[in-house]
Amino acid sequence: MLLIQKTLTRPPQLRRPPSPATRARVSGIAAPQPNSLAPTGGEGWGEGASALEPLAVYIHWPFCRSKCPYCDFNSHVREGVDAARWTAALLTDLERQAALAPDRTVTSIFLGGGTPSLMPPETAAALIGRVKALWPGAPYLEVTLEANPNSAEAARFAGFADAGVNRLSLGIQSLDPQALRFLGRGHDRDEAIAAIGLAHNTFARYSFDLIYARPGQSLAGWEAELDEALSLAGDHLSLYQLTIEPGTAFGNRAARGEVLAAGEDDAAALFEATQVRLAAAGLPAYEISNHARPGAECRHNLAYWRYDDYLGIGPGAHGRVTRAGTKIATRQARAPEAWLAAIEERGTALDEQTPIARAEAIGEMLMMGLRLTEGVARHRLETLAETTIEDLFCDALPPLIDGGFLTLDRDRLAATQAGRQRLNAVLGALLA
Numbered sequence: 008m009l010l011i012q013k014t015l016t017r018p019p020q021l022r023r024p025p026s027p028a029t030r031a032r033v034s035g036i037a038a039p040q041p042n043s044l045a046p047t048g049g050e051g052w053g054e055g056a057s058a059l060e061p062l063a064v065y066i067h068w069p070f071c072r073s074k075c076p077y078c079d080f081n082s083h084v085r086e087g088v089d090a091a092r093w094t095a096a097l098l099t100d101l102e103r104q105a106a107l108a109p110d111r112t113v114t115s116i117f118l119g120g121g122t123p124s125l126m127p128p129e130t131a132a133a134l135i136g137r138v139k140a141l142w143p144g145a146p147y148l149e150v151t152l153e154a155n156p157n158s159a160e161a162a163r164f165a166g167f168a169d170a171g172v173n174r175l176s177l178g179i180q181s182l183d184p185q186a187l188r189f190l191g192r193g194h195d196r197d198e199a200i201a202a203i204g205l206a207h208n209t210f211a212r213y214s215f216d217l218i219y220a221r222p223g224q225s226l227a228g229w230e231a232e233l234d235e236a237l238s239l240a241g242d243h244l245s246l247y248q249l250t251i252e253p254g255t256a257f258g259n260r261a262a263r264g265e266v267l268a269a270g271e272d273d274a275a276a277l278f279e280a281t282q283v284r285l286a287a288a289g290l291p292a293y294e295i296s297n298h299a300r301p302g303a304e305c306r307h308n309l310a311y312w313r314y315d316d317y318l319g320i321g322p323g324a325h326g327r328v329t330r331a332g333t334k335i336a337t338r339q340a341r342a343p344e345a346w347l348a349a350i351e352e353r354g355t356a357l358d359e360q361t362p363i364a365r366a367e368a369i370g371e372m373l374m375m376g377l378r379l380t381e382g383v384a385r386h387r388l389e390t391l392a393e394t395t396i397e398d399l400f401c402d403a404l405p406p407l408i409d410g411g412f413l414t415l416d417r418d419r420l421a422a423t424q425a426g427r428q429r430l431n432a433v434l435g436a437l438l439a
């Protein structure tokens with residue numbers, strides 16, 4: 008339901024840090040210095056996970072009614088979906104992967120997609136119930152479901168609430184009719200507003216997404232849209248800048264020369280106005296694109312950004328699980344039909360279970376954690392690196408701090424707002 012910084016709703020597909028060329032394109036950040044991020048081996052680093060450590064569970068429903076032109080998620084349009092087969096397969100995957108992380112405290116479930124609000128509520132109930140049976144005893148389990156306004160029927164929402172969903176994330180994307188048409192959304196403004204009202208009346212917590220930095224979008228227009236969004240919002244909003252991804256319909260049009268997103272300067276001005284507006288309304292940014300009243304942050308997505316462990320269930324879902332002191336990356340078959348066939352034939356569609364080398368894990372922890380306003384906990388990064396942050400980054404750190412892109416104190420390494428706006432460049436400088 009969103010298009011940039013996708014770590015919000017799906018397990019992140021972590022990539023190598025940006026290249027020096029990326030970094031060099033951003034002014035105001037000093038050239039990187041050699042640092043001590045050389046690989047130190049992929050096994051046995053860090054502390055092992057224990058029963059006290061949290062575990063998040065992501066479950067992917069890969070089907071949508073139509074494909075949005077900006078979307079590069081693993082989402083597919085199919086004539087018919089055999090819900091019983093898919094329910095059984097997802098349960099099989101869940102059971103199998105539970106063995107990777109037994110005796111943990113599950114803190115959140117995220118039913119993402121695709122459009123998981125198209126799944127039968129009975130499927131959600133079965134999945135949530137199985138998670139609770141496999142990992143009993145969570146003091147509070149956050150259960151989020153992604154939904155589109157055009158699947159927001161009262162009966163279905165009530166069914167999902169009865170199934171155990173206690174947080175709804177709605178893909179609204181815009182309150183402007185023209186923008187909704189541009190974005191190829193399958194709902195109109197009235198449906199969007201009705202769905203928000205229904206979410207408010209049905210679920211303990213709800214959030215919705217908007218997309219900005221659309222081509223030609225004015226600052227005044229975006230501020231008016233934000234004000235209306237704030238009047239409809241609960242305690243959480245996700246606000247994403249439009250990015251054009253290769254392989255999407257927008258990507259193909261952009262390759263032919265069409266301008267489909269705001270320019271960098273306009274996007275930066277819109278981003279800055281967003282931060283001011285939302286902070287003044289009591290929903291400051293806790294992550295680059297996510298705003299919440301204190302205490303109302305999405306716990307599931309915090310698990311990604313804090314580099315906690317998570318299981319990825321369903322087609323294409325990624326996971327990170329600590330075993331014997333080493334973080335393991337898991338990856339599943341991506342195509343829905345291939346995934347389903349693998350589960351039904353072999354009981355698993357895991358393509359990959361790869362130990363993550365220490366240097367790569369440091370990069371991942373930074374890529375995730377510096378998105379957060381709170382930044383990265385010093386003790387976690389230093390435990391992983393087996394050295395101090397100062398020694399880890401050597402000469403790369405002072406220019407980033409002096410330039411106003413990073414802060415470092417006895418507890419945390421964090422990106423400033425300016426740093427989060429240029430996070431790829433900051434990471435490039437740190438991890439070069």
Ligand code: SF4
Pocket residue numbers: 008009070071072073074075078079080082120121122155178
């Ligand atoms: S509704 Fe489906 S196609 Fe549209 S953005 Fe969401 S996942 Fe992508």
